[in-house]
Amino acid sequence: MAAHTITFTVNGAPETALVHSHTTLLAFLREQLGLTGTKNGCSTGECGACTVLLNGEPVNACLVLAVEIDGAELVTVEGLAHDGQLEPLQQAFIDHTGTQCGFCTPGILIAARALLNRNPDPTEAEIKDALRGNLCRCTGYMRIIDAVKDAARTGG
Amino acid sequence: MSAAPKVTPTAPSMLAMPSPGLPPFDYVRVNHPGKVVRLLLEHGDNARLLMGGTDIFVQMRDGVLAPQIVIDLKRLPGMTNIRYDPARGLTVGAAVSMNALAAHPAVIAHYPLLVQAVETVASYQLRSRATMGGNLCNASPAADTAPAALVLETRCVAWGPDGERVIPVKDFFLGVRRTALQPGEFLARIEIPTPPDGWAGRYIKLGRNAGGDLAIVGVAVMGYPDHSTSSGYRFKVALASVAPTPIRVPEAEAILSANPITEDLLAQAARAAEDTAKPIDDLRGSARYRKAMTRNLARRALDDVWHELRKER
Ligand SMILES: Cc1cc2nc3c(=O)[nH]c(=O)nc-3n(C[C@H](O)[C@H](O)[C@H](O)COP(=O)(O)OP(=O)(O)OC[C@H]3O[C@@H](n4cnc5c(N)ncnc54)[C@H](O)[C@@H]3O)c2cc1C
Ligand code: FES
Ligand code: FES
Numbered sequence A: 001m002a003a004h005t006i007t008f009t010v011n012g013a014p015e016t017a018l019v020h021s022h023t024t025l026l027a028f029l030r031e032q033l034g035l036t037g038t039k040n041g042c043s044t045g046e047c048g049a050c051t052v053l054l055n056g057e058p059v060n061a062c063l064v065l066a067v068e069i070d071g072a073e074l075v076t077v078e079g080l081a082h083d084g085q086l087e088p089l090q091q092a093f094i095d096h097t098g099t100q101c102g103f104c105t106p107g108i109l110i111a112a113r114a115l116l117n118r119n120p121d122p123t124e125a126e127i128k129d130a131l132r133g134n135l136c137r138c139t140g141y142m143r144i145i146d147a148v149k150d151a152a153r154t155g156g
Numbered sequence B: 001m002s003a004a005p006k007v008t009p010t011a012p013s014m015l016a017m018p019s020p021g022l023p024p025f026d027y028v029r030v031n032h033p034g035k036v037v038r039l040l041l042e043h044g045d046n047a048r049l050l051m052g053g054t055d056i057f058v059q060m061r062d063g064v065l066a067p068q069i070v071i072d073l074k075r076l077p078g079m080t081n082i083r084y085d086p087a088r089g090l091t092v093g094a095a096v097s098m099n100a101l102a103a104h105p106a107v108i109a110h111y112p113l114l115v116q117a118v119e120t121v122a123s124y125q126l127r128s129r130a131t132m133g134g135n136l137c138n139a140s141p142a143a144d145t146a147p148a149a150l151v152l153e154t155r156c157v158a159w160g161p162d163g164e165r166v167i168p169v170k171d172f173f174l175g176v177r178r179t180a181l182q183p184g185e186f187l188a189r190i191e192i193p194t195p196p197d198g199w200a201g202r203y204i205k206l207g208r209n210a211g212g213d214l215a216i217v218g219v220a221v222m223g224y225p226d227h228s229t230s231s232g233y234r235f236k237v238a239l240a241s242v243a244p245t246p247i248r249v250p251e252a253e254a255i256l257s258a259n260p261i262t263e264d265l266l267a268q269a270a271r272a273a274e275d276t277a278k279p280i281d282d283l284r285g286s287a288r289y290r291k292a293m294t295r296n297l298a299r300r301a302l303d304d305v306w307h308e309l310r311k312e313r
Helices: A025-032 A088-095 A105-118 A124-130 A142-153 B033-046 B056-061 B098-103 B105-110 B112-119 B124-129 B132-138 B145-151 B250-258 B263-276 B287-311
Strands: A003-010 A013-020 A051-054 A057-060 A073-075 B026-029 B047-050 B069-072 B082-085 B089-093 B155-160 B163-168 B173-175 B186-192 B200-206 B217-225 B233-240
Touching (some): A051 A105, A088 A105, B033 B069, B033 B155, B089 B105, B089 B132, B098 B112, B098 B124, B098 B132, B112 B217, B132 B145, B132 B186, B217 B287
Parallel strands (some): B026 B069
Antiparallel strands (some): B155 B163
């Protein structure tokens, strides 16, 4: 069973780590780096709870190998807030009660962040489409969509 | 007589808890095509090729696959390139992500059918990783890019022990998860010729929900003016999820070039698609439902394409 040394940045900080071939990025983040904001819902690409930004693009961390992030830039939900300030999208989720149990929230924040990065002024249909891969058992989605719209409106 | 040992039952909910890990294997990243061929020949069925991993990692977790070595081809030269040239068409490296493909200006301008097909797959984040190459190589009957690849007469370019080999996509799928790739071969790129002037295309997918569920039925249609046929047009029709492999429907295509196009003829062609479909019952739909939906969706896709074609005249 081979181990590999990988170098990458996570939430802006450069890191080097030793990982097994078969360690997923999700397991690596949660169990090796202790970044437990990223959640494991299904481990099979269905629920989106594990969504993180890999070189700026949202990916399902459960279907990426840790060794594949060698040389890459990662952003997890822990990297959204800066200097003790929530980012506007996070604040909008609070303002609109876009979160209840919160299990889906980190993945949805990341998927929504990625949407607003590539399309700062999305339509409701575009928001729904961008969040198609994120399941939420609590909110009924409408408040999540409202939160994303609001964040877009306020330039978040 | 000793008492029966006390067994503490494991709660089913604990057994069902997904683990974020995968079974052990060795990961190898290769930079040279010759090395891939060597590794494939050396390890045979114990080796598995990796693009986006959205199929193999799920299959490994389900216990369907248990490779000892996973070979990552994404950093081979040319694997992530997209090139367009009006004379030669579109060349897509096997490791180009679906999002990169659907966002490429030449693909948006010249292959809207491909964009439509790609955008029916799963979710945006899955498509950051998933590739069209992996979609074709996985050879699922439900592969959403396969019907579009079939009607666009795509060529799969393989690399192997004897160098390059071109496999027309119509000969690429041999059965469920079986392709025409030989031992030691891998898919290097996909070549899609420039379709004839004035063409129009449509992919319609029926899933269990409006999002990215696997297709219950998928129908791709493309058509273009062709003065050599009696109808003045030529159509190509392909289906997903209604046979062991994605398939073309030559019967429907023949009907649509032999006679002037009317409502009735479009209906006949849609019935031919239904007749060609040989679906199975599974958790996503019964065979009977799939056949009926094949006719409905084929009719809708044909209507849409026919509408486009007449608009352009
Ligand atoms: C939640 C979820 C939803 C999905 N929804 C859809 C959907 O709506 N429609 C759909 O069509 N698919 C769907 N899929 C399946 C999958 O995402 C697609 O088939 C995807 O295109 C596979 O591409 P990949 O790059 O991830 O392939 P990989 O998993 O990397 O590879 C796929 C297969 O091809 C082989 N392979 C990889 N590269 C090569 C190569 N260069 N040469 C030869 N063989 C190779 C691999 O060994 C493997 O067997 C879904 C999957 C998940 C997890
Ligand atoms: S845990 Fe990755 S998509 Fe559900
Ligand atoms: S808030 Fe509970 S799953 Fe979304």
